[in-house]
Amino acid sequence: MRTKATAIGAALAALAVLCAMFATSASAAPAWKFEGKSLEGTEVVMGGAIESSMTIPGLTTKCEDFLYKLTVENSAGTGKGSLTEVPLYNCTTNSKACTVGTIGAEKLPWPTHLTTVSTTPYIIIEGVKVAIYYEGEECVLGETLVTVTGSAGGSIDNAAETATFNSSTLSASKTELKALSQKIEWNGLFPTEAFQWHREQALSVS
Amino acid sequence: MAQRTGAISFLASFAKAASVRVFLALAVGVIAVSGCGGGSFSSTDTGGEVASRAGAGPAGGSKTPGTSASPATGLTGGSPGETAAKPASRASNSKATQNGSAAKSGPHITPPKGPTEEAPTPEQVAHATVADMTLESPAIIASGGSPARLAATYTCDGQDSWPALHWAGVPTGTAELALFAMNVQPVEERLFVDWAVAGLNPGLGEIKAGELPKGAIVGTNGFGKAGYSICPSGAGEIYMFALYALPQSLLPSKGFDARELRKEILGVSGNVGLLPAVYERG
Numbered sequence: 001m002r003t004k005a006t007a008i009g010a011a012l013a014a015l016a017v018l019c020a021m022f023a024t025s026a027s028a029a030p031a032w033k034f035e036g037k038s039l040e041g042t043e044v045v046m047g048g049a050i051e052s053s054m055t056i057p058g059l060t061t062k063c064e065d066f067l068y069k070l071t072v073e074n075s076a077g078t079g080k081g082s083l084t085e086v087p088l089y090n091c092t093t094n095s096k097a098c099t100v101g102t103i104g105a106e107k108l109p110w111p112t113h114l115t116t117v118s119t120t121p122y123i124i125i126e127g128v129k130v131a132i133y134y135e136g137e138e139c140v141l142g143e144t145l146v147t148v149t150g151s152a153g154g155s156i157d158n159a160a161e162t163a164t165f166n167s168s169t170l171s172a173s174k175t176e177l178k179a180l181s182q183k184i185e186w187n188g189l190f191p192t193e194a195f196q197w198h199r200e201q202a203l204s205v206s
Numbered sequence: 207m208a209q210r211t212g213a214i215s216f217l218a219s220f221a222k223a224a225s226v227r228v229f230l231a232l233a234v235g236v237i238a239v240s241g242c243g244g245g246s247f248s249s250t251d252t253g254g255e256v257a258s259r260a261g262a263g264p265a266g267g268s269k270t271p272g273t274s275a276s277p278a279t280g281l282t283g284g285s286p287g288e289t290a291a292k293p294a295s296r297a298s299n300s301k302a303t304q305n306g307s308a309a310k311s312g313p314h315i316t317p318p319k320g321p322t323e324e325a326p327t328p329e330q331v332a333h334a335t336v337a338d339m340t341l342e343s344p345a346i347i348a349s350g351g352s353p354a355r356l357a358a359t360y361t362c363d364g365q366d367s368w369p370a371l372h373w374a375g376v377p378t379g380t381a382e383l384a385l386f387a388m389n390v391q392p393v394e395e396r397l398f399v400d401w402a403v404a405g406l407n408p409g410l411g412e413i414k415a416g417e418l419p420k421g422a423i424v425g426t427n428g429f430g431k432a433g434y435s436i437c438p439s440g441a442g443e444i445y446m447f448a449l450y451a452l453p454q455s456l457l458p459s460k461g462f463d464a465r466e467l468r469k470e471i472l473g474v475s476g477n478v479g480l481l482p483a484v485y486e487r488g
Contacts, residue, residue, distance in 0.1 A: 046281055046315055047315055048315045048316050048318065050313070056482065057353035057354070057390070057444050057482035057483075057484060058390030058391060058444030058446070058482060058484075059390055063323070064318070064319070064320075065316070065318035065319070067281055067315070067318065068281075069281045069282070085281050085282060087281060087318075087322040087323075088322065088323040089318040089319065089320055089321070089322060089323060090318075090319065090320050090323075091323050095390075095391055095392065096392070096395060097391075097392040097395065097397065100323070101326075101330070102323065102324050102325060102326045102327070102330060103323045103325070103326075104323060104324060104325020104326065105325070106325060131325060131326050132326075133326040133330050133331075133334055137397075137469065137472075138392050138395060138396050138397040139392075139397070140388050140389070140390050140392075140397065140446045140448075141337075141446075141480075142397075142472060143333075143334060143335055143472040144334060144335045144336075144337055144472075144478060144480075145326055145330070145331060145334040145335070145336045145337060146337045146480075147337070147338070159311075160312055160313075161310065161311065161312025161313070162312060162313070179337075180337060180480040180481065180482060181340050181341070181342065181479075181480075181481070182348055182353070182354065182481075182482065183348060191312050191313040191314065191315065192312065193310065193312070193314055193315050194310075200309050200310050201309060201310060202309060202310050202311060202312075203310065203312070
């Protein structure tokens with residue numbers, strides 16, 4: 001009997017700790033908002049990078065246009081999402097010898113969630129996988145298929161309605177993208193824009 | 207939930223997958239965050255173009271879906287509520303929404319030019335040299351966000367001899383391994399090879415600094431030397447060490463032309479482990 005009571009007590013204590021943890025994490029996690037109101041249901045957010053490049057040491061691959069389509073929702077008060085499409089356009093490298101034969105996002109959808117890093121809202125993209133096939137007989141990566149994998153955290157600027165990804169935001173959000181067994185750089189500034197129920201409404205996260 | 211549409215059916219699969227325990231935990235989270243909203247940015251009008259909202263439901267939380275169509279972005283539309291609006295230019299901003307509430311002030315998506323890049327096809331993957339092996343060196347380690355650095359001792363400013371290298375992930379069926387060191391950026395528009403060693407046993411997992419195993423065949427590098435030399439002409443350079451796993455033996459002769467062998471290697475579509483390293487003088 002005493003054992004049973006102890007077990008129940010321990011279970012309740014564990015539940016209390018869990019509740020406290022969830023309460024803490026939930027209160028810290030931002031939600032998607034339109035016109036300042038928390039999103040109910042889902043919304044499709046799209047955007048295109050104003051600039052975006054990825055650097056494997058010595059070789060930068062840049063895409064003129066880097067779009068995304070993200071389905072977002074608030075789940076238990078926390079902003080979540082699913083990156084369903086990432087079309088890339090006009091990708092080139094900084095080396096005359098190397099051209100981008102093909103490049104594409106793989107294993108979509110990529111899950112996303114919102115979080116807060118030092119009072120700044122962040123979007124975290126997980127399960128990133130981009131395959132790049134470089135061409136060029138004189139290119140060090142010629143005829144080679146390189147895959148970028150990992151997760152990426154970008155800071156959200158509510159005033160500008162943009163998300164910024166760079167080495168600082170990846171580091172601050174404890175995320176990393178890797179290729180060739182090494183951390184790589186990814187820079188991108190992505191406007192956010194609702195395309196479904198909240199078109200033309202101010203998008204923010206808090 | 208009138209606004210739950212086909213476009214969000216994908217999310218339903220997540221909901222189905224969630225266990226009761228997870229649901230309960232999330233419910234605790236909901237209770238914890240209730241009343242914690244507010245404080246978000248509300249934009250002001252900036253006087254740009256208003257993207258067409260023909261067919262869209264009124265702003266401010268309407269649950270009525272609008273006309274289904276794709277924006278001219280290359281992204282698929284088709285979800286109710288997506289309008290036939292052609293997005294305005296990236297630089298343009300929006301005016302207030304039709305119901306007078308504060309509206310989007312940030313930039314709009316820009317319709318891209320040209321076709322979408324294609325992901326590598328299975329055929330390309332089959333013929334590519336796939337960078338899926340691990341190549342590492344105790345002498346070339348990245349620290350923080352900086353790229354891995356090559357110490358001067360492994361260049362012409364030091365002993366000009368190769369560092370220890372170890373690797374993993376050699377596919378079964380590999381007939382031979384070949385090691386290369388190359389400049390990442392070409393010299394006079396040609397690939398510059400600093401070191402090439404062929405004939406390595408596929409069972410090997412490492413080489414020691416400055417030592418080569420029995421059977422190794424050394425090629426002639428870009429300096430015209432049968433051996434290793436990393437010697438940038440300027441203040442520094444970025445190099446790529448590469449270990450190729452070849453499905454067939456290429457049997458090069460001693461002093462082979464390193465560039466020519468690499469062309470042959472790329473033709474046999476093997477696997478590669480790549481290790482970039484930066485060398486900066488001083």
